[in-house]
Amino acid sequence: SVIYLKDYKVPPFLIDKTELTFDLDEATTIVTSRLHMRRNPAFGKSTAPLVLDGGEDVKLIGVAMDDYALPPEEYRISEDKLIITATADEFILTCETLIEPQNNTRLEGLYRSSSMFCTQCEAEGFRHITYYLDRPDVMSVFTTTIIADEARYPVMLSNGNEVERGKTDEGKTVVVWHDPFPKPAYLFALVAGDLAVKNDVFTTQSKRDIKLQIFTESHNIDKVDYAMEALKRSMRWDEETYGREYDLDIFMIVAVDDFNMGAMENKGLNIFNSSCLLASPETTTDDTYLRVEAIVAHEYFHNWSGNRVTCRDWFQLSLKEGFTVFRDQTFSADMHSDTVKRVEDVSFLKTAQFAEDAGPMAHPVRPASFIEISNFYTLTVYEKGAEIVRMIHTLLGAEKFRAGSDLYFDRHDGQAVTCDDFVAAMQDASGVDLTQFKRWYSQAGTPIVTVTDRFDEATGTYRLTMKQDTPATPGQPTKLPLHIPVRVGLLDQQGTVISAEVNGVRAEDHVLHLNASEQEFEFSGLTSKPVPSLLRGFSAPVKLRYDYSSKDLLLLLSSDSDGFNRWSAAQQLAVNELTTLINQAIEGQTLSIDSQLVHGFKALLNDETLDPAMVALILALPSQAYLSELANPIYPAAIKQARQYLKGQLANALETDFERVYRQHKIQGEYQPAAEDIAHRSLKNIALSYWVESGSELAQQELVAQFKTANNMTDQFAALSIVVNTQQKQADVLLNAFYEQWKAEPLVVNKWLMLSASQEQETALETVKGLMEHPAFDLKNPNKVRSVLGGFGQSISGFHKMDGSGYHFLADQIILLNKRNPQIASRLCTPLTRWKKMQPELSIKMKAELERILAEDLSKDVYEVISKSLA
Ligand code: ARG
Numbered sequence: 059s060v061i062y063l064k065d066y067k068v069p070p071f072l073i074d075k076t077e078l079t080f081d082l083d084e085a086t087t088i089v090t091s092r093l094h095m096r097r098n099p100a101f102g103k104s105t106a107p108l109v110l111d112g113g114e115d116v117k118l119i120g121v122a123m124d125d126y127a128l129p130p131e132e133y134r135i136s137e138d139k140l141i142i143t144a145t146a147d148e149f150i151l152t153c154e155t156l157i158e159p160q161n162n163t164r165l166e167g168l169y170r171s172s173s174m175f176c177t178q179c180e181a182e183g184f185r186h187i188t189y190y191l192d193r194p195d196v197m198s199v200f201t202t203t204i205i206a207d208e209a210r211y212p213v214m215l216s217n218g219n220e221v222e223r224g225k226t227d228e229g230k231t232v233v234v235w236h237d238p239f240p241k242p243a244y245l246f247a248l249v250a251g252d253l254a255v256k257n258d259v260f261t262t263q264s265k266r267d268i269k270l271q272i273f274t275e276s277h278n279i280d281k282v283d284y285a286m287e288a289l290k291r292s293m294r295w296d297e298e299t300y301g302r303e304y305d306l307d308i309f310m311i312v313a314v315d316d317f318n319m320g321a322m323e324n325k326g327l328n329i330f331n332s333s334c335l336l337a338s339p340e341t342t343t344d345d346t347y348l349r350v351e352a353i354v355a356h357e358y359f360h361n362w363s364g365n366r367v368t369c370r371d372w373f374q375l376s377l378k379e380g381f382t383v384f385r386d387q388t389f390s391a392d393m394h395s396d397t398v399k400r401v402e403d404v405s406f407l408k409t410a411q412f413a414e415d416a417g418p419m420a421h422p423v424r425p426a427s428f429i430e431i432s433n434f435y436t437l438t439v440y441e442k443g444a445e446i447v448r449m450i451h452t453l454l455g456a457e458k459f460r461a462g463s464d465l466y467f468d469r470h471d472g473q474a475v476t477c478d479d480f481v482a483a484m485q486d487a488s489g490v491d492l493t494q495f496k497r498w499y500s501q502a503g504t505p506i507v508t509v510t511d512r513f514d515e516a517t518g519t520y521r522l523t524m525k526q527d528t529p530a531t532p533g534q535p536t537k538l539p540l541h542i543p544v545r546v547g548l549l550d551q552q553g554t555v556i557s558a559e560v561n562g563v564r565a566e567d568h569v570l571h572l573n574a575s576e577q578e579f580e581f582s583g584l585t586s587k588p589v590p591s592l593l594r595g596f597s598a599p600v601k602l603r604y605d606y607s608s609k610d611l612l613l614l615l616s617s618d619s620d621g622f623n624r625w626s627a628a629q630q631l632a633v634n635e636l637t638t639l640i641n642q643a644i645e646g647q648t649l650s651i652d653s654q655l656v657h658g659f660k661a662l663l664n665d666e667t668l669d670p671a672m673v674a675l676i677l678a679l680p681s682q683a684y685l686s687e688l689a690n691p692i693y694p695a696a697i698k699q700a701r702q703y704l705k706g707q708l709a710n711a712l713e714t715d716f717e718r719v720y721r722q723h724k725i726q727g728e729y730q731p732a733a734e735d736i737a738h739r740s741l742k743n744i745a746l747s748y749w750v751e752s753g754s755e756l757a758q759q760e761l762v763a764q765f766k767t768a769n770n771m772t773d774q775f776a777a778l779s780i781v782v783n784t785q786q787k788q789a790d791v792l793l794n795a796f797y798e799q800w801k802a803e804p805l806v807v808n809k810w811l812m813l814s815a816s817q818e819q820e821t822a823l824e825t826v827k828g829l830m831e832h833p834a835f836d837l838k839n840p841n842k843v844r845s846v847l848g849g850f851g852q853s854i855s856g857f858h859k860m861d862g863s864g865y866h867f868l869a870d871q872i873i874l875l876n877k878r879n880p881q882i883a884s885r886l887c888t889p890l891t892r893w894k895k896m897q898p899e900l901s902i903k904m905k906a907e908l909e910r911i912l913a914e915d916l917s918k919d920v921y922e923v924i925s926k927s928l929a
């Protein structure tokens with residue numbers, strides 16, 4: 059059944075205090091809750107029954123009202139609800155329930171991961187623990203008692219502070235935790251296990267000492283130092299940038315191996331997928347180091363943007379996620395390079411979020427309806443949501459934005475609020491009118507901004523005409539104009555940035571407000587026709603159309619003062635070239651390239667003033683996925699062929715340049731995951747991949763040597779990836795050697811699974827089937843499933859096999875996981891949801907698999923995605 063935002067009503071009951079007792083055991087766990095409840099005055103006078111949420115996996119043992127045990131005729135259980143008809147206005151409800159965490163394969167609620175108990179309650183996991191008002195606008199003060207055998211579970215954790223510790227008559231240990239901050243059930247957490255801990259202390263700006271603890275299984279405790287340092291940097295940054303200080307006396311993080319998502323911001327007790335927390339030079343690549351830092355920051359920042367101020371209902375998810383992603387992006391930019399971070403984030407947005415926004419699951423940042431909320435933890439809610447907050451930052455300027463954020467936290471501390479409340483605070487603190495801007499929250503689809511220009515010699519006036527148009531999306535056939543901030547600069551034909559006047563303001567950089575479907579902007583005081591640098595810093599999440607010549611793009615690439623747009627120009631040049639090649643490949647013509655791009659790349663490789671990280675990003679070429687997003691229809695094999703051809707041509711033409719760059723950027727000494735070193739490694743490794751591509755014997759020797767002697771995973775894995783992508787014969791030998799070397803490190807094995815599954819070879823499908831039988835594989839572990847099936851999705855020759863057997867295989871796995879772990883099964887559907895955009899022969903094969911899945915008895919999660927894809 060569909061749930062609509064417009065049906066929102068305040069809860070009929072409130073829970074002021076929640077007292078939970080967990081008697082943890084190997085076979086059954088007994089949960090006793092004492093809920094201090096009362097009717098909600100805001101609901102109005104009512105005799106409405108009390109309806110509590112509870113999963114089908116929760117067995118009710120008994121329920122009592124103010125210690126009066128209810129006989130069966132006084133309550134009823136219907137599907138996933140416990141309904142109690144007659145209640146007083148204020149009462150204590152006691153519930154005893156039985157759950158089996160060891161059989162919980164959904165990984166929602168309380169479950170087992172290796173030898174420990176852990177929880178995941180967002181969004182609606184708490185109802186798999188006990189009956190409750192499982193909605194974010196019911197905030198309660200939690201006291202949690204954990205009873206367990208100390209020998210097996212010496213560490214027993216929950217939210218807040220440990221307030222008591224003792225023994226039961228049977229000799230079990232009892233630990234009581236109390237969290238003074240009211241919170242919704244989705245922020246509840248419990249962990250019990252035999253865990254090692256790393257301790258540290260952070261002194262806040264007001265000189266309070268906060269105890270910091272990171273817990274892992276004992277063999278991993280040597281891999282948490284980086285996360286601990288990242289946590290301290292995050293705490294300091296949030297004080298300095300947002301004036302937000304940590305509130306409890308203790309902050310804990312626990313790493314678990316089996317986790318559906320990246321991490322979770324439970325109050326005072328964050329729980330992380332171990333792949334997003336653990337790091338060591340030998341086992342972790344540079345990009346994972348950056349990811350660990352960003353996710354540690356993200357979850358920590360939620361303590362204010364999410365926990366102290368939370369969401370009224372799940373339609374408002376972006377209230378906390380969009381804002382928190384924006385906060386973590388800015389944090390990472392401050393820790394490393396602003397431009398590099400922006401390029402990475404925008405690349406990801408344009409590749410994956412734009413594809414989502416153009417597909418059958420397209421939805422507004424604040425969705426209007428859903429069947430299963432887990433399906434809405436999307437790139438749109440997170441990444442486009444962050445872009446909305448970034449646009450507010452652009453419209454207000456840094457100072458007023460900070461005033462808006464202060465007002466928001468101050469006004470809504472302890473409340474569950476909406477995206478409108480957030481915008482209202484920003485508006486009230488700044489005086490900037492955001493009425494039209496708010497449409498960004500409710501309108502789905504990526505706007506297309508088309509720009510044309512003309513120059514009037516006589517008056518020295520340059521005019522930009524901008525049109526905006528948002529394509530129809532499911533359920534939203536017509537669209538309104540948005541308020542789009544377009545940051546613009548102008549360059550003269552020599553590449554000098556020129557200052558011009560717009561509406562009486564002279565500057566080198568202007569934020570233009572595009573808020574009608576068509577609008578003209580006038581720049582005066584020019585002497586010749588400029589080259590416009592449009593949408594600087596990617597000031598709005600739109601598709602920009604302007605007819606740049608290659609000459610303009612080369613000028614922007616070499617001279618724009620906006621680093622982001624230099625990258626953007628290079629990307630556009632490569633896209634133009636690749637589009638020609640893709641069309642040649644589709645037509646079955648011989649491929650051939652324009653020498654302009656070769657010259658451009660040569661200049662890039664020889665310009666020592668450039669940031670090596672930016673050069674590496676450009677050399678990476680637009681990805682298969684990004685080119686697919688641009689294409690309609692998508693011919694996967696043609697895209698692959700075009701990319702390979704272009705890479706080969708560049709490699710041959712610039713062999714000596716690549717060799718030199720490779721040697722220049724080798725760094726000596728100990729591994730450091732610092733921006734500068736990461737930049738050198740990324741450029742060195744991409745240069746190596748081109749150099750190898752040129753067929754050089756010497757390059758080949760360097761490659762194998764790097765694989766064998768690297769002192770860090772970044773270099774070793776880069777070498778292995780190059781081998782796997784270029785020479786199939788050697789690939790098996792080195793993949794085996796790599797596995798033998800790292801089989802005791804599950805996170806490295808996951809990388810091995812992913813790379814093995816992504817190989818381009820005739821037998822790719824057999825390879826992936828073999829991997830799923832491999833001892834290193836485990837269907838219960840989401841990371842392993844993601845590695846193998848995610849890797850497989852990247853293999854054109856495997857996944858997009860013309861006979862449809864790749865799609866058939868993925869559909870089988872979705873059906874297999876549908877009931878076991880609905881969230882993971884639903885995520886696996888994504889590649890198939892793109893069926894309408896595929897070349898006709900593949901499109902019908904994908905559609906047939908969607909129909910085959912739909913005929914199964916489906917979880918809500920999978921049903922929603924599949925049925926919407928076929929609609
Ligand atoms: N709030 C978490 C984060 O963004 C994500 C958890 C979502 N989990 C889920 N199963 N839907 O950090």
Ligand code: ZN
Pocket residue numbers: 356360378379382
């Ligand atoms: Zn989050």
